[in-house]
Amino acid sequence: MFDQAKTDDPPIDHGRLLDVLARADVARLMALAETLLPLLGAVEVVQSRTGLVMLPMRDTVQGTDFHLGEVLVAEAHLRAMGGEGYGMIVGRDLEHAMAMAVVDAAIACLGQTPTISAFLQSQVAAQAAADTARLQAIEATRVDMETF
C-alpha cells in the first residue's frame, strides 16, 4: 500500500512521529490504522472525545505568560498488548485522533515496522513539501525598504 521504507531510514523519535501523525493525511492514516488494528489484538478505548486545550503565549515585552485562548482538539487514548496509544489533533476529527492513537500504540508494541516507517517517511516528505511551497510564496513577498 505504501512505498517501502529504505533500510537506512533511521527511526523517527516519538515526539517527531507524533507531530507527523497529528498533521498526517487523514485518509491514508486511517487506512494504515486499519491494517494495524488486527495486529494489536483486543483494544481498550480509554478515551475518545473532543475538548479544549488552553494555549498560553509569552508576551515579548515583559515576558509574561498569558492565556491566548482555547483550541478545540480531538483526543483518543487506548491500550493494547500491554502498551498504550495516544492521539490528539487540533480540530474535532475523532477518527483522525483514534487512527493516530492506533498507530502510536502499534509503534509502542511493534516498533516502526517497514510499513509504518514508509508511511511516516512519506508524510514527512509531503508535509515538508507543503511547508516549503508556502514558505517560497512567503519569501516572494520579502521587501527591501529604501528611504530617499
Add this chain to the structure above:
Amino acid sequence: MAYVATRGGARAIDQAERLYRAELGQIDASRVDAVRRALPMLIDRVMGEASLYEPDLAALALAQAGGDLYEAVLLLRAWRTTQPRLAIAEPVRQEQLITHRRISAAFKDIPGGQILGPTLDYAHRLLATDVLQGRPFTPAPVTPAATAAPAYQPSLAAWQKAQGLVADPLRADVAPDAIPDLTREPLLFPAKRAHTLQSLARADTGGMLTLGYAAMRGYGNAHPTVNELRLAEAEVRVTHPRGTVFSAGRVKVSQAEVTSKGKSGQLSLGFCATLGWNEVKVISGATLDLNAAAAPKGSPVEEEFFLYHTEPVEASGFCIHFKLPHYVTFQSSLDALRGAKASAAPQSEQVPS
C-alpha cells in the same frame, strides 16, 4: 435596577424567532463550508473574540447568526462551556512562530528582514463589479521565490533588549496551570498583566479600534509606531501520557508590538496578540497596552476603562438587554415624574383648553 417577571406572548415570541430564522433559510453543511472558505478573516475575528479556535464551528456560528458577530461570538462562547479542558499547552514563544508576515514601521532593517506576507496594504481598493456581471474574479497566482523563507524569524524585541533600547525586566517562570485565567477568575484592578493580555486577546475588535484610535488621535499619552507586526502559525504543543511533548497541530495567531519614546531614555513597548489573523485588533490592543501606564482615571486608555468596555459578550449583552421589559423601572420613573409635576402644579384645578 428592578426587574419583574412577565407572562404572555409565548406565541408571538415563537413566531418572532421563526420570522428571524426564515430570513436565513436552511442552514446545511455546504453553507457552513462556504462561509468558512470564503470568509477566513471574519472566521479569524470571531474565533479570537470567542477565545475558541475551531474554524468550522466559527463558520457554523456565523451562518446560524446570519452574520451577526456578537451573536456568533456568544454562540461559540456558550458552546465552549460544554467542553472539558483537557490540557494546557506549552506557551507559544515568538521565535517559535511559523511566520507568514512580519513587518516593522519603526526599523527598516530588522534582523531577519521584512516580509509582507498576505496583505492588501499596498493594493488598490477597487470593487470587482464585473463579478456581478458574470465575470468571476480570479486572483493571479503567487510566483514563488526560488528559496523558501525561514519558517522562524528572530524576535525584534529581544534584539532591542540586547541593544539596551528597551527595558528587559526579569521574568519568573510560571507553571502552565498557575497562569491566571479570566475564564475561571474575575478581572480585578489593577489587573495582573496576564489578565490584561488575555482580556485583550478576546476583546471586541471594533471596541478596541475605537479606543485605540482615540489614543492614536491624541486622547492617550503615547503615539504608537508599529515595532513589529506578525501573522503566524503557532504549534499547539501538548504532552503525551508517556511525557513526550508534541504538536497536535497549528493555529493562526497575530501579534503586534507598538513603540514610542519612553521617559526613561529607552523605547516603551506595548503588546497584544490574539487567535486568528486580525491586524487592526492587535495594533489597537498594543496601543492601549502602551498607553495604559499612568493613564488618568476615566480616560479611554485607562486599563479598567478599555478592558471593561471591549468585552464583546458583556458589552453587547448589556446593550441589547435594554430592549427587554423594564416596566417596573420605567413605571417608577414615570411615577416620580408625575409626583414632581403634581407637587409643582398650582393647587387650583386647571382645565385644559
